[in-house]
Amino acid sequence: MEGSRDMLSKLHKQSGAMLVITAVLLPFLFAGTGLAVDMGNLYYHKARLQNSVDAAALAAGHAYADTKGDTNAAKNTAVRYLDINHGENSYTLNGITYKTPANSATRLTVEATETVPLYFLKLFRSQPVQNVSAKATAQIAKQGGKVPKIFEYAMIGGYDGKPPADKSMGGLNDIRNALVFHTADIDIKGKVHSNGSIYLDDTFQDKNSRTYFVTSSSLSVTAKKDADLWANYRDNYYEHYLNGQDSTWSNGKQTYYADDDLSHVDPAHTHDDKIATNESWGRGFTWRYYYRMGTADKQDYTAQNTASSPIDISLSKTNDMTSSLYDLIEAYRNMSLAEREKAHVYIDTDGNYSGNFTGYRGYQLNPSHTTNIYPGLTCSDFQTTYSSSESYKVWDNVYKIVIVDGDLSVNIPANQKPDNDNDHLLLISLHGNISLQGSSPFHGFLYAPNGTVLIDGRADADIAGSIVAKSIFMTTGGQRISASNRTFTSDGSSSELSGTYVVSLVSDD
Numbered sequence: 128m129e130g131s132r133d134m135l136s137k138l139h140k141q142s143g144a145m146l147v148i149t150a151v152l153l154p155f156l157f158a159g160t161g162l163a164v165d166m167g168n169l170y171y172h173k174a175r176l177q178n179s180v181d182a183a184a185l186a187a188g189h190a191y192a193d194t195k196g197d198t199n200a201a202k203n204t205a206v207r208y209l210d211i212n213h214g215e216n217s218y219t220l221n222g223i224t225y226k227t228p229a230n231s232a233t234r235l236t237v238e239a240t241e242t243v244p245l246y247f248l249k250l251f252r253s254q255p256v257q258n259v260s261a262k263a264t265a266q267i268a269k270q271g272g273k274v275p276k277i278f279e280y281a282m283i284g285g286y287d288g289k290p291p292a293d294k295s296m297g298g299l300n301d302i303r304n305a306l307v308f309h310t311a312d313i314d315i316k317g318k319v320h321s322n323g324s325i326y327l328d329d330t331f332q333d334k335n336s337r338t339y340f341v342t343s344s345s346l347s348v349t350a351k352k353d354a355d356l357w358a359n360y361r362d363n364y365y366e367h368y369l370n371g372q373d374s375t376w377s378n379g380k381q382t383y384y385a386d387d388d389l390s391h392v393d394p395a396h397t398h399d400d401k402i403a404t405n406e407s408w409g410r411g412f413t414w415r416y417y418y419r420m421g422t423a424d425k426q427d428y429t430a431q432n433t434a435s436s437p438i439d440i441s442l443s444k445t446n447d448m449t450s451s452l453y454d455l456i457e458a459y460r461n462m463s464l465a466e467r468e469k470a471h472v473y474i475d476t477d478g479n480y481s482g483n484f485t486g487y488r489g490y491q492l493n494p495s496h497t498t499n500i501y502p503g504l505t506c507s508d509f510q511t512t513y514s515s516s517e518s519y520k521v522w523d524n525v526y527k528i529v530i531v532d533g534d535l536s537v538n539i540p541a542n543q544k545p546d547n548d549n550d551h552l553l554l555i556s557l558h559g560n561i562s563l564q565g566s567s568p569f570h571g572f573l574y575a576p577n578g579t580v581l582i583d584g585r586a587d588a589d590i591a592g593s594i595v596a597k598s599i600f601m602t603t604g605g606q607r608i609s610a611s612n613r614t615f616t617s618d619g620s621s622s623e624l625s626g627t628y629v630v631s632l633v634s635d636d
Contacts, residue, residue: 165247169259172243177261179213181632184237187223188265188630191235193469198225205237217241221260234633238262266633275452277440278572278593281317281610282306285440285576285597287349290324290358297326299560299579302598304358308341308420309602312586315343315610317593319420322349322437326358327418330427334395339421346420346428347435353400356430357417367396367414383410398427440576440595442480442557452574453480456530456555458629470628471527476557488533492526492554530555534578539565539588551592561596582608 183205190204191197202223209218221238240260277283284305297303305323311332325348332338350356365371368391374383384391386401399414420428442449442456459467459474467474475488529535535556552571554561560578563569565588573580573594580596589609601608 165245165257168246169243169257172241173259173261176213176218176239176241176259177263179209179218180237180239180261180263182212183208183239184235184263184265185630185632187237188235188267189466191233192267192628192630196233198223201235209239213239213241221262232266232268234264234266236262236264264633265630268629268631275449275455277448277452277574277595279318280320280438280595281315281343281593282319282599283438283440283595284321284323284325284599285438285595286324287322287437288324289350289355290326294326294359296358296600297598298600299562299581302579305598307598307600307602309600311340312607313341313601314607315341317343317610318345318347319343320347320435320438321356324350324356324358325420327420328359330416330418330421331395337395337421337425339425340418341420342423343420343428344423346422346433348430348433349435349437350430351434353398353417353419353430357419359418360415362402362413362415364413366416367392367399369393398429440597442576449576459528459530462629471525472530473526473528474530476530476532480557488531490529490531490533490535492529492535492537527551528553530557532556532558534559534562536562537564539563539567539569539584541566541585543567584608 186208187201187205191201194200205223206220209220219240219242221240224236224238226234226236238260239262240258242256242258244256286302286305288303288305291297291303295303296307296309303324304326305321306319306325308325308327311328327340329340332340348356365373367373368384372391374381376382389397392399396414396416398419399416401412402415403412422428439446439448442453444450444453446453456474456476457478459470459472460476460478462470462472475490529552533556535554537554552569553574554563554571555574556578557575558577559575560581561573561575562581563573563584564581565584568587568589568591569584570591572592573596575596577597579598579600580594582590582594582599582601583603585603586607589607592610594610
């Protein structure tokens with residue numbers, strides 16, 4: 128009995144101790160719970176405010192770009208989005224700031240504050256509320272403020288093959304030369320490069336005045352000798368010499384002119400190649416006259432004086448020539464449909480830029496029936512964007528930028544005029560051909576790294592821009608094309624945004 132009483136006494140003492148401990152800890156338990164509630168509430172409101180500010184910054188960025196730098200439009204848009212996503216009178220807009228580093232994109236920062244009531248912490252402080260803040264920065268980047276490196280050339284032919292044995296030109300789907308000039312009177316202002324052979328119908332339109340079929344400001348080629356560069360030529364022994372005289376006669380003895388004595392060579396044939404022949408007569412060789420391009424000051428281009436390194440025209444993130452173009456295309460791919468339509472962009476590619484293209488789609492750009500203002504283009508075959516019931520919309524869309532995997536055919540009639548020197552098109556076929564048949568000047572950039580660009584238009588359908596393709600084919604008798612570099616977009620300051628832009632959230636730093 129005595130032991131039982133001792134046990135009960137001990138239990139009563141322990142219970143009393145637990146009550147004391149519980150009484151001491153209970154305020155801390157309540158405090159911890161209250162603190163967790165307040166901190167969780169603050170975290171929730173800050174996260175919600177951050178999401179609202181992010182949306183407001185993006186929307187304000189688009190408004191700023193759409194209005195070419197109207198800060199009032201940007202502010203009104205930010206407020207509207209904050210009201211929609213966060214609720215009217217539930218926040219304070221601290222302000223919108225702008226930063227435009229030299230030669231960089233504009234950055235727009237939206238900052239807002241919300242007052243959050245406290246439930247427990249107000250017992251320990253004079254203010255029963257706590258402010259939470261959030262800010263977000265949107266970058267408004269003009270696409271192509273700098274010309275992609277590949278378009279710094281007026282023309283690049285990427286095919287790296289040697290001249291075909293039969294001197295044939297090739298065509299859209301039969302690439303045999305990097306550059307083909309099946310026409311005359313072409314003047315190219317800008318740099319021209321060829322990784323492979325070049326075909327011309329002839330060299331001179333007027334031999335006496337040395338008026339070339341094709342002239343350019345500069346030419347660089349990969350070939351080290353003319354035989355690997357010029358695809359078309361004629362062999363004519365006596366044509367090489369002045370008046371067809373290859374020798375002199377004295378006392379009944381014939382003396383042939385020395386090959387290195389240019390005083391007896393026709394000036395148009397100073398760069399002929401000596402080609403061995405099997406004939407039993409004559410000197411056992413003939414002279415090969417290549418059809419060449421000429422310089423602006425009426426000199427022949429030869430492989431020897433234009434040899435250079437090849438240029439990689441493939442689209443790749445790691446290719447220095449096309450990396451910025453790659454980034455540009457990826458930015459367009461990541462746009463929403465609404466953003467693309469606003470920027471006049473049509474894109475239909477699976478992003479497999481380097482792999483083989485197994486499918487086929489053809490695209491036909493035609494004049495828009497809604498406008499005569501250049502480019503004013505739309506396409507009846509673009510069905511991937513809309514359902515069949517909405518296909519009528521393609522007739523009302525104007526596309527300045529078209530990026531597709533398949534063949535692209537473009538017809539620009541005479542009534543389609545560039546609005547200004549910076550009003551341009553960007554037309555890309557990643558795995559197919561581009562056919563440009565126009566009766567009006569074309570301002571823009573053509574890129575077909577795995578196919579042919581065919582230029583087939585009127586004599587006055589000049590080109591201002593750049594042409595890059597595996598093969599470039601210029602045709603139509605008498606057509607005159609003048610290709611020259613232009614800036615990719617307006618050189619105006621960032622407060623005068625124009626052309627295509629991409630708005631994205633960036634770090635606030």
